[in-house]
Amino acid sequence: MTDTLTPVLSANWGTEESWTLEAYRAAGGYEAVGKALKMTPGEVTDLVKDSGLRGRGGAGFPTGMKWSFVPKDNPNPKYLVVNADESEPGTCKDMPLLLASPHTLVEGMIIASYAIDCHTAFVYIRGEVLHVIRRMQQAVAEAYDAGYLGTNILGSGYDLDIIVHAGAGAYICGEETALLDSLEGRRGQPRLRPPFPAVAGLYASPTVINNVESIASVPAIVKNGAAWFGSMGTEKSKGMTLYSLSGHVNRPGQFEAPLGITLRELLELSGGVRAGHELKFWTPGGSSTPILTAEHLDVPLDYEGMGGVGSMLGTKALQVFDETTSVVRTTLRWVEFYKHESCGKCTPCREGSWWLVQLLKSFEAGTAQDGDVDKLLDICDNMGGKSFCALADGAVACVTSAVRHFRDEFEAGYTTPAWEAFPYGRSALFEVNEKVEVHA
């Protein structure tokens, strides 16, 4: 029986100058690289496969299997691209990881690059996090100076360069093919697949794209073994992971636990929903994962558990909202986000997200027409699964799940403004002078 919380990735957070090479090495860092470079690339890939590590960025695809899709006979260079574009509403795990321990990612990138025979790797960080980028830039420079990057790493004959790349404000660039277009210096718009990036990715060459947390988990797996990793978590969702608790809870924060912990357990650890209030709805993994309610408190927070109740594990961003919160208002804000971030390539997403926002604004203002809930769902039906990427699916998921659980609140939008039914100041953490919300 493993402990309730199992800090591995977060074990060195908060320690003296934890972001420096010296502190990272003092905590046992870079031991895994030495070990991996003595194995064959194939053995490293097999080890990660055996561990059962699945992608921590949302989709949950087995990481080792992704690496094994890189064709060995392709004459082009192979590339590793780490997705540090963390922008999914509610998601806030990769940024603290990179702020506190950027070398964990650098070490993971060296091992992963070695496994797929890559000699140039990239980390694409969203641009709006200056200090995270500073720490990452410095960590890479330190790693070069120490001989962990560059030519003939640790005398192994293996060469690797890492390029730290800042984005410029576009949620869509978290979508892997849009990220590649952006990294090629273009507008970040998703590509049609196939071909998949493993075959034709960056510069039309074989490319592996992994989330920060996925790659950061690799050094611990190499160091401690696949069995160790698999001793945490559940049958199909193995290992430890970062859960991010935010919203109306007494103590929000990051919790590193074996996959399969429940929201009830996490709420107990964080002192529960704020005093005098009760849970109304929550997201398991960002706004693109269908919302759940108090009836789902005991469902394991793993890939299968969340899938089984019609949602997704996603990024494990648990956003908790109490009974003061208007579902209509919250849904509108999420959909406004998707509208703004739709890249405009596919018509159902570009147009549909506009229509959804306009309709949801009328629900919020209490001026929706009788039958508009069905119209809302009809628009969703015309958007979901009809675009190149999953952005529209995310927009649709938050609307359809909100209507599924709180249809009466939407129907109240035929007559009553949301700010009258749920005075907005009551949801805030500080005293707010009530005034009628009118936004353009």
Next chain:
Amino acid sequence: MSGHEFQSFFPDSGEVDMSDTSTNIDETTMAELRELAGRYPRARSALLPMLHLVQSVDGRVSPAGVEACAEVLGITTAQVSGVATFYTMYRRRPGGTHHVGVCTTALCAVMGGDALLDSVSDKLGIHPDETTPDGRFSLERIECNAACDFAPVMMVNWEFMDNMTPARAEKLIDDLADGKEVTSTRGATITSWREAERVLAGFPDGRADEGPSAGEASLLGKSIAEANSWTAPNPEDLK
């Protein structure tokens, strides 16, 4: 005219502002743009960092900056403009010395972000997407900035200002206006938006060692684990 007036759904989605042709781009800038292009296997990959550098020099994506990028990369100015207008961090008009962002995506909005934006807007006397007449502050209604466990979130020059309240925001703005030293809750001493853009372009400013390792919320799970003596399994026990 037929009497039918086309109304754009994107009233503010104009092109690069060609009316202001002023620029500070000189030979040093050109050399740095070429250096950025040389860091990538294919030069065009440097376009986003190059545009960050243009902003740090000219305070916006200037017509001269677009031409400089096009020249260095051997692509057309239309291709550069197409990229510059896609990403929200690129400005078409000069911003303030300090760029203030208030998150109003769902969770922050509900937790007080809407009220915070109102109060910051009142304090500065400008709406989002505007700059104060003295050029000291610009304001933006930002989207989720990956700090939800520190909501409501505000950013100054893309540095975290966690757990913000209207009162704290007011003091912060006063201090910045008075030229006092202001520090990010999880970052460095606040410099300026232009200096921040230079770091994003890929020219470090030597401030990585400032600020804490982690915020309190980031350490919550770890501290609870320590208090309970909870750890990951010992690999030796599995052998």
